Amino acid sequence: MVLMVSGGADSTALTLMACTGELDIDDGRGCARIARERLHVLHVNHHLRGEASDGDEAFVRDLCERLGLPLCVEHAHFADLDGRNLEAAARDVRYAAARRYVRELSRQSGTPRTAARILTAHTASDRAETFFMNAIKGSGAAGLSSIPRRRNIIVRPLMDRTHGELVRYLQVAGQPWREDESNRDTSYLRNFVRHRLMPLAAERNPGVARSVGAACDILGDEDAFMSQLAATALRSCTRREGSGLVVLDAARLAAAEVAIARRMVRLAVKRIAPEARLEMRHVEAVLACVAAGEGSVALPEGVDARIEFGTLSFRTPTERERAATGWLPVPGSMAVAGGRVLESAFVRVPEGHDAVSLARGLSAEAGGGTVAVIDAAALGYASRDLQRLAEDQRWGASAAQGGADGVRLWVDGPAAGDVMCPLGMQGRSKKLSDLINEARVPLAERAGVPVVRSSPGGAIAWVAGVRADERFKCTPTSSMLVKLTIRPIGDV
Ligand SMILES: Nc1ncnc2c1ncn2[C@@H]1O[C@H](COP(=O)(O)OP(=O)(O)OP(=O)(O)O)[C@@H](O)[C@H]1O
Numbered sequence: 001m002v003l004m005v006s007g008g009a010d011s012t013a014l015t016l017m018a019c020t021g022e023l024d025i026d027d028g029r030g031c032a033r034i035a036r037e038r039l040h041v042l043h044v045n046h047h048l049r050g051e052a053s054d055g056d057e058a059f060v061r062d063l064c065e066r067l068g069l070p071l072c073v074e075h076a077h078f079a080d081l082d083g084r085n086l087e088a089a090a091r092d093v094r095y096a097a098a099r100r101y102v103r104e105l106s107r108q109s110g111t112p113r114t115a116a117r118i119l120t121a122h123t124a125s126d127r128a129e130t131f132f133m134n135a136i137k138g139s140g141a142a143g144l145s146s147i148p149r150r151r152n153i154i155v156r157p158l159m160d161r162t163h164g165e166l167v168r169y170l171q172v173a174g175q176p177w178r179e180d181e182s183n184r185d186t187s188y189l190r191n192f193v194r195h196r197l198m199p200l201a202a203e204r205n206p207g208v209a210r211s212v213g214a215a216c217d218i219l220g221d222e223d224a225f226m227s228q229l230a231a232t233a234l235r236s237c238t239r240r241e242g243s244g245l246v247v248l249d250a251a252r253l254a255a256a257e258v259a260i261a262r263r264m265v266r267l268a269v270k271r272i273a274p275e276a277r278l279e280m281r282h283v284e285a286v287l288a289c290v291a292a293g294e295g296s297v298a299l300p301e302g303v304d305a306r307i308e309f310g311t312l313s314f315r316t317p318t319e320r321e322r323a324a325t326g327w328l329p330v331p332g333s334m335a336v337a338g339g340r341v342l343e344s345a346f347v348r349v350p351e352g353h354d355a356v357s358l359a360r361g362l363s364a365e366a367g368g369g370t371v372a373v374i375d376a377a378a379l380g381y382a383s384r385d386l387q388r389l390a391e392d393q394r395w396g397a398s399a400a401q402g403g404a405d406g407v408r409l410w411v412d413g414p415a416a417g418d419v420m421c422p423l424g425m426q427g428r429s430k431k432l433s434d435l436i437n438e439a440r441v442p443l444a445e446r447a448g449v450p451v452v453r454s455s456p457g458g459a460i461a462w463v464a465g466v467r468a469d470e471r472f473k474c475t476p477t478s479s480m481l482v483k484l485t486i487r488p489i490g491d492v
Contacts, residue, residue: 001038002101004094004120005063007056007178011121012063013166014158015041016175018119019067025117025157026149041071042101044094048078048086049182059178072101095154102153113153122147122156125163125198128212132193138280140262145220146212162209230263237264240488242339244272244316250307254290261287269303272316276301286312308442315444324450330376330407330482337448340486342411342464346376346386347481355478362483370487372452372462374472376480379454379461381407386480407482409461410453414446420460421470432463439466452484 003018005011017023018039025034043060047053057073064071074097078089098118106113127146134143149159158166170177186192201208237252246268253261265286269276277300286305289295289312296306302317324336331345347362349355359373376386386407418432436446450464454472461472464486474481 001034001040001116002098002105002118003039003041003069004098004118005041005043005060006121007043007059007063008121008180009167009170009177010123010126010158010163012175012177013169014119014121015063015067015069016170016173019069023157025119025155039069040101040105041069042074042098043071044074044076044090044097046076046078046090046093048090049180052181056178072097098154116153118154120154120156121158121166123158123161123163123166124209124213125194127159127216128209129190129193129198131212131216132197133189136189136193140280141219141223141226144216145223146216148220149217159213160210226259226263227267230260230267233260234264234267238268239311240338240340241271242337242488244318245338246271246314247338248312248314250290250293250310250312253312258287261290265305268314269299269305272314273299273301273303276303304444306442306444308444309440311442313442313444324448325412326410328409328411328452330409332408334411336411336450336464336486337413338445340450340488342450342452343485343487344409345483346407347373347483348387349479349481354476355474355481356476359474359481362481370465370485372464372468372484373474374461374468374482374484375474375478376407376482377478378472379407379409379482383479409482409484410456410458411450412453412456414449414451414463418451418460420463420467423468423470423473425470427470432460435463435467441466450486 001018003011003015005015014023018034019036021033021036023034025032041060041064043057045053045057061071061073063069074093076090076093076097078086095118102113102116102118106116130146131144134146137143147156147159149156182188183191184195186195198208205211233256234248237249237256238246239249240247248264248268253264256264262283265283266278269278282297282299285297286299289297289305289307292307294307296304299305299314304313304315304317306313306315324334324342326334328334328342328344331343333341333343336342347358349358355375362373363371365371377383414432414436419429420432420435421427421429422435432451436449441449449466451460452462452464453460459471460469462468462484464484
């Protein structure tokens with residue numbers, strides 16, 4: 001159990017209450033009193049207020065010594081950060097330090113880390129202030145639900161007490177605490193809310209902090225429920241997903257309730273860019289594109305949202321640049337752009353069967369994937385070698401993993417000037433760029449379209465998911481085929 005103690009009134013009260021057995025913690029599995037011998041204190045000296053910071057550290061050291069509590073002090077230094085980023089960075093550093101301490105304590109004691117808890121001294125007053133701050137800045141249910149009572153292993157057991165109550169508790173106990181002078185500066189939004197807005201609201205309702213707390217609890221539960229609904233809705237309208245890419249069915253998104261649709265957009269972006277902080281205007285701009293059936297929006301962290309051919313795609317900058325390149329062994333597989341996988345396998349044409357109708361049957365079985373079946377002999381391998389390799393594949397021999405001495409295909413992306421002979425065009429050639437355009441491949445996906453060739457710079461056998469090439473098609477006399485499949489990773 002790690003208590004996070006700054007030395008301010010709230011965390012000093014938390015420490016004292018935990019030591020004197022006056023503190024119950026509800027970690028979601030019921031209320032429990034904390035055993036004193038499980039208590040450990042963490043203080044982070046951020047060195048942001050010169051001597052005052054060192055004074056806080058000395059105070060916490062003294063408090064822990066007097067109460068007989070083990071203490072860990074961490075030091076943090078920050079450079080070149082403005083006020084807002086500084087506050088967030090300091091918070092990140094504190095929680096990271098707490099998680100490290102928990103890990104260390106779990107290791108020492110041999111108990112599972114999941115049994116550990118990090119306790120902070122956030123109060124009903126902190127929660128109400130955060131609610132008003134977020135309301136002033138503009139926020140949805142997630143922001144208005146303010147500081148949660150618990151998240152993962154972080155528990156906030158003082159959320160039903162106000163700062164004033166804790167100050168009185170310390171006064172009665174004769175326990176001093178540290179005052180942070182910067183807390184008086186009302187140019188900071190939190191201090192403005194604390195010293196100006198909250199007292200005004202308390203004139204009408206002295207219990208305003210608790211009333212707001214109740215609203216936060218309700219909003220928090222509703223927010224969690226709505227998030228679940230949105231996650232389910234997002235799953236059902238996701239056409240494709242990979243690292244840095246999510247493609248949604250635009251019509252299904254347009255049909256969703258706007259309250260869910262907004263969350264779907266946020267969730268989709270979070271999947272590929274967890275750091276991207278979307279504002280309301282971003283979400284509305286994306287939904288406006290969905291309604292119009294066209295357009296694109298530049299989102300934070302370089303994420304691109306784009307409507308194309310009935311899909312809404314979100315892409316990170318790295319995804320936009322990526323086109324998988326390399327050898328695809330036969331049989332074998334290879335991850336390609338767009339969270340998909342290319343697979344290859346030999347198919348031997350049984351004696352007395354027609355390769356063309358066999359190929360047609362294999363293509364029809366494609367399911368969630370797209371299939372091309374090509375004549376292995378067209379790749380330039382002697383039929384004797386093909387027979388041997390296919391035999392190896394059947395018996396699972398390692399030689400069948402393709403490689404330099406096996407059958408393999410080269411995979412890359414479309415190159416300038418690429419030309420192919422699309423299947424069904426009687427050998428007439430066509431520019432690859434025209435073909436991809438006619439196939440309505442979304443603009444942002446074009447660079448990542450996998451192009452399967454006989455060798456680097458060689459003839460195109462298949463533009464995955466778009467069209468196969470006439471020169472590699474099966475004939476009634478083909479005896480060995482290569483089945484190529486492209487499908488989303490995870491689909492079977
Ligand atoms: N320097 C720190 N070291 C360890 N824990 C901290 C530190 N600063 C804040 N915390 C923890 O985070 C909680 C919320 O931080 P916040 O900045 O609101 O607190 P504070 O006003 O500095 O101190 P207090 O809550 O003790 O009055 C604190 O109650 C405390 O549990």
